[in-house]
Amino acid sequence: MKNLIIPFILCLCFLSALRAQTESNVSNVATTAAPFLEIGVGARAIAMGGAFVATANDASALYWNPAGVGRLTRPEILFVHTDWIAGVNFDFAGAILPLGRIGTLGASLTSLSMKDMMVRTIEQPEGTGEFFHIGDMALMLTYGFKLTERFAMGFNAKYIYQKIWEETAQGFAVDIGSIFTTGLHGMRIGAALTNFGTDLQMTGKNLLVYHDIDPYHLGNNDRRTD
Secondary structure: OHHHHHHHHHHHHHHHHHHHHHHHHOOOOOOOOOHHHHOOOOHHHHHOOOOOOOOOOOOOHHHHOHHHHHHOOOOEEEEEEEEOHHHEEEEEEEEEEEOHHHOEEEEEEEEEEEOOEEOOOOOOOOOOOOEEOEEEEEEEEEEEEEOOOOEEEEEEEEEEEEEEOOEEEEEEEEEEEEEEEOOOOOOEEEEEEEEEEOOOOOEOHHHOOOOOOOOOOOOOOOOOOO
């Protein structure tokens, strides 16, 4: 098993470099989904500027690097509430349960929400009297374990749900992480690949456009292909 550690770390480094190169060559306009998953968790990790992937030694490892969960030896619970920008509320709740040599299990819930907003249309810019809700949610299950005393791995499986009024989107994603303790003055090497999963696309009746912005051409909802 020890012979697999170095090749695995090299593979993670290669995939990270490949992803960075791909993202630099392809436009990401209108391709980002579930951006709330990029909001960091844990006061200590945020104070370190997010440089927590190799540290990951508390319950916030559920977010930063699931491999850190496998190194924990006692149950932990983490609750986070943040009054974020523009009246947005960010909440995170997570718990881990070590199971001895089997490894460590964890579960967490991430939520992003805000107060209901007034519905405005072109005909009624001051409001129709209706209100709509916006909310994002991610439910995550985590498993972490130690292959050796120096090397740990972990995995996350996520269910993602987004809602804007009558529009919804849902999908799944996974994380994979590793931590290697070098034994050199406590130095550790960590790597995590996060949020790889299915495409998210909003669906719902609110996507229909009832106002023709150009009356001299075909309407926005015309479905003819010729």
